[in-house]
Amino acid sequence: AALTHIDAKGEARMVDVSAKPATERTAIAEGRVLMSKATLALIESGQAKKGDVLATARISGIMAAKRTSELIPLCHPLALTKVTIDIATDEKLPGCIVRASVKVTGPTGVEMEALTAVSVACLTIYDMVKAVDRGIRIEGIHLVEKIGGKSGHYHAAE
Amino acid sequence: AALTHIDAKGEARMVDVSAKPATERTAIAEGRVLMSKATLALIESGQAKKGDVLATARISGIMAAKRTSELIPLCHPLALTKVTIDIATDEKLPGCIVRASVKVTGPTGVEMEALTAVSVACLTIYDMVKAVDRGIRIEGIHLVEKIGGKSGHYHAAE
Amino acid sequence: AALTHIDAKGEARMVDVSAKPATERTAIAEGRVLMSKATLALIESGQAKKGDVLATARISGIMAAKRTSELIPLCHPLALTKVTIDIATDEKLPGCIVRASVKVTGPTGVEMEALTAVSVACLTIYDMVKAVDRGIRIEGIHLVEKIGGKSGHYHAAE
Amino acid sequence: AALTHIDAKGEARMVDVSAKPATERTAIAEGRVLMSKATLALIESGQAKKGDVLATARISGIMAAKRTSELIPLCHPLALTKVTIDIATDEKLPGCIVRASVKVTGPTGVEMEALTAVSVACLTIYDMVKAVDRGIRIEGIHLVEKIGGKSGHYHAAE
Amino acid sequence: AALTHIDAKGEARMVDVSAKPATERTAIAEGRVLMSKATLALIESGQAKKGDVLATARISGIMAAKRTSELIPLCHPLALTKVTIDIATDEKLPGCIVRASVKVTGPTGVEMEALTAVSVACLTIYDMVKAVDRGIRIEGIHLVEKIGGKSGHYHAAE
Amino acid sequence: AALTHIDAKGEARMVDVSAKPATERTAIAEGRVLMSKATLALIESGQAKKGDVLATARISGIMAAKRTSELIPLCHPLALTKVTIDIATDEKLPGCIVRASVKVTGPTGVEMEALTAVSVACLTIYDMVKAVDRGIRIEGIHLVEKIGGKSGHYHAAE
Numbered sequence: 001a002a003l004t005h006i007d008a009k010g011e012a013r014m015v016d017v018s019a020k021p022a023t024e025r026t027a028i029a030e031g032r033v034l035m036s037k038a039t040l041a042l043i044e045s046g047q048a049k050k051g052d053v054l055a056t057a058r059i060s061g062i063m064a065a066k067r068t069s070e071l072i073p074l075c076h077p078l079a080l081t082k083v084t085i086d087i088a089t090d091e092k093l094p095g096c097i098v099r100a101s102v103k104v105t106g107p108t109g110v111e112m113e114a115l116t117a118v119s120v121a122c123l124t125i126y127d128m129v130k131a132v133d134r135g136i137r138i139e140g141i142h143l144v145e146k147i148g149g150k151s152g153h154y155h156a157a158e
Numbered sequence: 159a160a161l162t163h164i165d166a167k168g169e170a171r172m173v174d175v176s177a178k179p180a181t182e183r184t185a186i187a188e189g190r191v192l193m194s195k196a197t198l199a200l201i202e203s204g205q206a207k208k209g210d211v212l213a214t215a216r217i218s219g220i221m222a223a224k225r226t227s228e229l230i231p232l233c234h235p236l237a238l239t240k241v242t243i244d245i246a247t248d249e250k251l252p253g254c255i256v257r258a259s260v261k262v263t264g265p266t267g268v269e270m271e272a273l274t275a276v277s278v279a280c281l282t283i284y285d286m287v288k289a290v291d292r293g294i295r296i297e298g299i300h301l302v303e304k305i306g307g308k309s310g311h312y313h314a315a316e
Numbered sequence: 317a318a319l320t321h322i323d324a325k326g327e328a329r330m331v332d333v334s335a336k337p338a339t340e341r342t343a344i345a346e347g348r349v350l351m352s353k354a355t356l357a358l359i360e361s362g363q364a365k366k367g368d369v370l371a372t373a374r375i376s377g378i379m380a381a382k383r384t385s386e387l388i389p390l391c392h393p394l395a396l397t398k399v400t401i402d403i404a405t406d407e408k409l410p411g412c413i414v415r416a417s418v419k420v421t422g423p424t425g426v427e428m429e430a431l432t433a434v435s436v437a438c439l440t441i442y443d444m445v446k447a448v449d450r451g452i453r454i455e456g457i458h459l460v461e462k463i464g465g466k467s468g469h470y471h472a473a474e
Numbered sequence: 475a476a477l478t479h480i481d482a483k484g485e486a487r488m489v490d491v492s493a494k495p496a497t498e499r500t501a502i503a504e505g506r507v508l509m510s511k512a513t514l515a516l517i518e519s520g521q522a523k524k525g526d527v528l529a530t531a532r533i534s535g536i537m538a539a540k541r542t543s544e545l546i547p548l549c550h551p552l553a554l555t556k557v558t559i560d561i562a563t564d565e566k567l568p569g570c571i572v573r574a575s576v577k578v579t580g581p582t583g584v585e586m587e588a589l590t591a592v593s594v595a596c597l598t599i600y601d602m603v604k605a606v607d608r609g610i611r612i613e614g615i616h617l618v619e620k621i622g623g624k625s626g627h628y629h630a631a632e
Numbered sequence: 633a634a635l636t637h638i639d640a641k642g643e644a645r646m647v648d649v650s651a652k653p654a655t656e657r658t659a660i661a662e663g664r665v666l667m668s669k670a671t672l673a674l675i676e677s678g679q680a681k682k683g684d685v686l687a688t689a690r691i692s693g694i695m696a697a698k699r700t701s702e703l704i705p706l707c708h709p710l711a712l713t714k715v716t717i718d719i720a721t722d723e724k725l726p727g728c729i730v731r732a733s734v735k736v737t738g739p740t741g742v743e744m745e746a747l748t749a750v751s752v753a754c755l756t757i758y759d760m761v762k763a764v765d766r767g768i769r770i771e772g773i774h775l776v777e778k779i780g781g782k783s784g785h786y787h788a789a790e
Numbered sequence: 791a792a793l794t795h796i797d798a799k800g801e802a803r804m805v806d807v808s809a810k811p812a813t814e815r816t817a818i819a820e821g822r823v824l825m826s827k828a829t830l831a832l833i834e835s836g837q838a839k840k841g842d843v844l845a846t847a848r849i850s851g852i853m854a855a856k857r858t859s860e861l862i863p864l865c866h867p868l869a870l871t872k873v874t875i876d877i878a879t880d881e882k883l884p885g886c887i888v889r890a891s892v893k894v895t896g897p898t899g900v901e902m903e904a905l906t907a908v909s910v911a912c913l914t915i916y917d918m919v920k921a922v923d924r925g926i927r928i929e930g931i932h933l934v935e936k937i938g939g940k941s942g943h944y945h946a947a948e
Contacts, residue, residue: 003200003211005286007716012210012286012687014694016714018656018735024334031296042161052170053161055328055529059389060231062330063537066385066393069698071225071278072285073218073691077698077711079393081423082332084323103334107713112285119277119296120229127230127270128163128170130301134312138189138277138299143292154292165558170529172536174556176498176577182808213687213802217863220804221695224859224867227540231533235540235553237867239897240806242797261808265555319516319527321602328526328602340650347612358477368486369477371644371845375705376547378646379853382701382709383545387594388601389534395709397739398648400639419650428601435593435612436545443546443586444479444486446617450628454505454593454615459608470608481874486845488852490872492814492893543856547849551856551869581871635832635843637918644842644918663928674793684802685793692863699861703910704917705850744917751909751928752861759862759902760795760802762933766944770821770909770931775924786924 005074014074020107025148027102029114031141033125034095039133043096043125044089053128054087057098061085061121065102068116075112078104083113085121098122099144109149115141163232172232178265183306185260187272189299191283192253197291201254201283202247211286212245215256219243219279223260226274233270236262241271243279256280257302267307273299321390330390336423341464343418345430347457349441350411355449359412359441360405369444370403373414377401377437381418384432391428394420399429401437414438415460425465431457479548488548494581499622501576503588505615507599508569513607517570517599518563527602528561531572535559535595539576542590549586552578557587559595572596573618583623589615637706646706652739657780659734661746663773665757666727671765675728675757676721685760686719689730693717693753697734700748707744710736715745717753730754731776741781747773795864804864810897815938817892819904821931823915824885829923833886833915834879843918844877847888851875851911855892858906865902868894873903875911888912889934899939905931 007013043053062083069077082103089096100117102110122138130136146154165171201211220241227235240261247254258275260268280296288294304312323329359369378399385393398419405412416433418426438454446452462470481487517527536557543551556577563570574591576584596612604610620628639645675685694715701709714735719728732749734742754770762768778786797803833843852873859867872893879886890907892900912928920926936944 002290003286004289005214006210010210011718012214012690012694013717014712014715016735018713018737052164052168052529052532055526056163056170056231056533058328058526059530059533060229062328063386063389064229067229070695071218071222071229072282073214073695074282074285076713079395079422079711080330081334081392083330085329086327103332105334106711111288112281115281115284115296119281122299123270123273123277124230124232126273127232128161130269131162132160134301134304135314136300138273139297141280141296141299142294143288146292156293169560170532170536171559172554172557174577176555176579210687210690213684214691216684216802217688217691220802221860221863228537231537234555237553237869237896238804239808239866241804243803244801261806263808264553318606319602320605321530322526326526328530368480368484368845368848371842372479372486372547372849374644374842375846375849376545378644379702379705380545387534387538387541387545388598389530390598390601395711395738396646397650397708399646401645402643419648421650427604428597431597431600431612435597438615439586439589439593440546440548442589443548444477446585447478448476450617450620451630452616454589455613457596457612457615458610459604462608472609485876486848486852487875488855488870488873490893492871492895544853547853550871553869580869634922635918636921637846638842642842644846684796684800688795688802688863692861696861703850703854703857703861704914705846706914706917743920744913747913747916747928751913754931755902755905755909756862756864758905759864760793762901763794764792766933766936767946768932770905771929773912773928773931774926775920778924788925 012074017076017107022106023148024105025109027110027114028145029118030099030144031118031122032095032097032139033122034093034137034139035129035133037094039129040089040094057087057121057124058085060124061100061117064120065113065117068113072112076108078106080104085117096125109146111143111146170232175234175265180264181306182263183267185268185272186303187276188257188302189276189280190251190253190255190297191280192251192295192297193287193291195252197287198247198252215245215279215282216243218282219258219275222278223271223275226271230270234266236264238262243275254283267304269301269304328390333392333423338422339464340421341425343426343430344461345434346415346460347434347438348411348413348455349438350409350453350455351445351449353410355445356405356410373403373437373440374401376440377416377433380436381429381433384429388428392424394422396420401433412441425462427459427462486548491550491581496580497622498579499583501584501588502619503592504573504618505592505596506569506571506613507596508567508611508613509603509607511568513603514563514568531561531595531598532559534598535574535591538594539587539591542587546586550582552580554578559591570599583620585617585620644706649708649739654738655780656737657741659742659746660777661750662731662776663750663754664727664729664771665754666725666769666771667761667765669726671761672721672726689719689753689756690717692756693732693749696752697745697749700745704744708740710738712736717749728757741778743775743778802864807866807897812896813938814895815899817900817904818935819908820889820934821908821912822883822885822887822929823912824883824927824929825919825923827884829919830879830884847877847911847914848875850914851890851907854910855903855907858903862902866898868896870894875907886915899936901933901936
């Protein structure tokens, strides 16, 4: 095995995908923001009223997905056809579970777009509660599922 | 306690910091990219030669720190005076430990800039090895240390 | 009727357009910048010489059309195939009439791109004359015509 | 009178503000999105539930304020210290009234930042309801109030 | 002959390419950064160790290629399928030779993307050594080769 | 001598400038676009009429100066206080001479901002005439003058 993003001289490159057909591809990624019970309660009370903490995080994640190729140096620019972000609060963590689902019809997959959306949505939640809770951690950012492309269907083991 | 980023109507806002003095502030954040032993070996062999995997991740993290206020909706734009990214490979994880250190002379802190730099550097490492390892996870993104500002020195408990 | 950009839970999403065919679509939008007669005369005398006020506004509008999906959270990124901006000065307003025409071959329309181009071109005219006229207003930003897509040809009533 | 953004040769320039002191400046701008009664009802029912239409517009406006100098060619980059967006629904219009308030401590004012925030928030509302209402118009984008700077306090006449 | 980017009124426009088929196109561009022998030696000693000067320049060039349509006002946005940057040090110049190769499947060519990648990679090298050498010059940025499109194969004369 | 942008481990970093005072700094840079006599005549005839070729290039250079820290990985973000671009046509070259002048009050200089402005303005001229002239070259991008900062006044030898 070798790293596709590194050429024979050991140098970074944006891989040539011009010979790959444009097919439909989906990726789903997930991550968690862990916080204190009291902090989560503040988000949830906000949620009961206007929900702006989670709405802000959702929007930031959707917008970040579209800018993935600006942030990740070797990612190809792609015309995404769908981005959704779901955020669930979970009192057992306690914290929030962020899940992004991204689609494209293109020559490469959208794992990085889904993972970037999750990461930025998690950071936005962090930003909004950091003044009341300094021990927040973002954990478990990973690919949940990937559909389409040469390598076929992938589903992370639980 | 209440969320500073949410006003009395429950709506998101960029907090008014115009009355806060511009003082020197530092933040250090950290995160980990967990992968298989074989994947880590590929990065390290690359590192021995030209090091482009980790160099690319470092650059992406530095550049992302500068774009934090574009990504995180309620972050204030800040003229950062220093950004460094250190990435260590660790065979016990196995994986990479990414640490960002950011400085500013300004009215607000730079936690989000350090955390964004770490997140994007981790995502870039992920991107460069994802073709050989689908089980990669980004874990433990958190604030390590914060110096300056009204709330004083903070150091995360080990 | 329901809002397509809001899902069943009431949450914002970028609509899935992956099943829609890529077809040619055009949108034309318009807006007006109202100012005093004296201010308009300054623009027109500039126009007689080098035209940099209107040239700057045209360029800003063309560039803004390309960044629509960065600005409008739920817009899909699209590879625009044409953007033109026409600006006419009108002494009866008095002021400027800005019209943008945008084309794409893609799964969604380009109304927002045309409207964003008009808005930013109007703001740029505002910026260039605001030092001499504080009562400027931007009015009547609307879709003039839309060609292509499932919903067919639309032409705004006069 | 002459246009400050145009030099003696008639060419656009970013004005030299290096000799101007950094002082606190505020700008408030406003605009309206006019739509049918039925469309407004859809936004308001959404508002009753989760409010994502207006929350999305607020976030887009705050983020756009921070990117003003990227969009408006001759605007100076500024480290904004506050951005808030208030959106009221008004059944008499019928439609939405968008108001932005922006602050900075700097050598130039923030009218363009407030006006850009209003414009983009209006465009985002437009985007979210355009599928059910094609006759939407954005009207009356103007400066409401300006505090600070050499020219002193300005308040638009009603 | 007439300038395609200027219409009959003498005004800038983004040319309509909607009727042109999407075909594979490649462009290769080159430029040089000239510096003193001592400065080049510093880069090469760095290169012997970790190579971060040239790695940073390579990454900056790849990322700039993707942002060409944001920088060059009348460029069409394109979904690039390949970007590589090669940098050779040359003791006879003395200095660095930067070469970019860009591919797309689209309705227009990618000369500007290759030239922008070269320019930004050259500027990044300049930035990293400017503190030790103020006489650096960037020279000879030009198109080397162009494949595909209506005008056929072009190869610059030596 | 050592490279300030590379640390003791040979790794790229954004240098810590937090201890440097904010002082006024100016940089002037220059570059040339060489083309055929016939191509230059096309620009000049355009210039006589509306001047959109050179106006577009000027605007692109001003806007690029503001985005320097996004393009050049280790550049500090700076709140520029002035950017001007002068473009002269020269029949002896034949071609265009582009000169940028940039100011800031900050802890670091603005050479890179002036050089980036020149580079992008040159690329924009290239873009607008490339369809009629494939042999265009960008030459001689260099720092002309630098005022302010610890290293004092610098003026390039003729």
